[in-house]
Amino acid sequence: MIHFEDLAIGTKERFGRYEVTREEVVEFAGKYDPHPFHLSDEAAAATHFGRISASGWHTCSMTMAMFVEHIHDTPHASHGGVGIDELRWLKPVYPGDVLSLETEILNKRRSRSRPGLGSVWTRMITYNQDGVAVLSMIAIGLYAVRDPGTPDDKTANRKR
Amino acid sequence: MIHFEDLAIGTKERFGRYEVTREEVVEFAGKYDPHPFHLSDEAAAATHFGRISASGWHTCSMTMAMFVEHIHDTPHASHGGVGIDELRWLKPVYPGDVLSLETEILNKRRSRSRPGLGSVWTRMITYNQDGVAVLSMIAIGLYAVRDPGTPDDKTANRKR
Numbered sequence A, B: 001m002i003h004f005e006d007l008a009i010g011t012k013e014r015f016g017r018y019e020v021t022r023e024e025v026v027e028f029a030g031k032y033d034p035h036p037f038h039l040s041d042e043a044a045a046a047t048h049f050g051r052i053s054a055s056g057w058h059t060c061s062m063t064m065a066m067f068v069e070h071i072h073d074t075p076h077a078s079h080g081g082v083g084i085d086e087l088r089w090l091k092p093v094y095p096g097d098v099l100s101l102e103t104e105i106l107n108k109r110r111s112r113s114r115p116g117l118g119s120v121w122t123r124m125i126t127y128n129q130d131g132v133a134v135l136s137m138i139a140i141g142l143y144a145v146r147d148p149g150t151p152d153d154k155t156a157n158r159k160r
Helices: A022-032 A041-045 A056-072 B022-032 B041-045 B056-071
Strands: A012-019 A078-089 A098-110 A117-127 A133-144 B012-019 B078-089 B098-110 B117-127 B133-144
Touching (some): A012 A056, A022 A056, A056 A098, A056 B022, A078 A117, B056 B078, B056 B117, B078 B117
Antiparallel strands (some): A012 A098, A078 B078, A098 A117, B012 B098, B078 B133, B117 B133
């Protein structure tokens, strides 16, 4: 089980494959983001999107799906997400696109109030099949510390 | 049609009603965020969530659903979202919760490179039925300028 101590600042990974289908784009947008330009090519043609594109929240959700699938085989002592900084929808995501994900651990810090937990800052960049970045964000996640008795400086390992 | 010029800094609104169902929480998490603690009460009991709670991305999506429904009757010249700053999942969202939304326009700025567009910063706070804030974020949206020939200072209206 991967704990806070095992996550090293500087670690970069590239993984994932998510095929974006028109059916899923329209279904997600219909439920959660029914702007006309996410639902019809005609309405999208009047905007800079040009044609139907995925809701930005759908792109976030597909990104999370790739991330969770990636860590599935090596269980993490995750206690969920604190939040997201600097989320940017850089380019539209269109039906037919195939997404992948790059992650980099930027920083980590033990919680002062809850010594059994620590926060980890991870930059996530989602790419399409042309290698174009479509989404960038910094995810802040909470992880369990394996040995809360260890001094903080012993767990702040940095990849060299 | 609401354009960039019509959006006044300082405008606050409170609206929306979204009933969170267990079925939808499990369906969304199963597709996009299948951490065990979003799928089973037993796994959630081992975390600070206590019981099944919604994926943070699901809470974002339900928030967007309330926002889009709210502006549906007064069409906005929206060109989609640029991104999100300072997204924080403040409290878990549980099946049975009823969400509502508060928005406040924090700032707006004409685009230098594309005079027909402007960015608007809106703080969104999602509340549960007990009035507890469960999500806070600053959404950056792009809107069409009604009259791109108007000098920028004429469109930077501020609510008094």
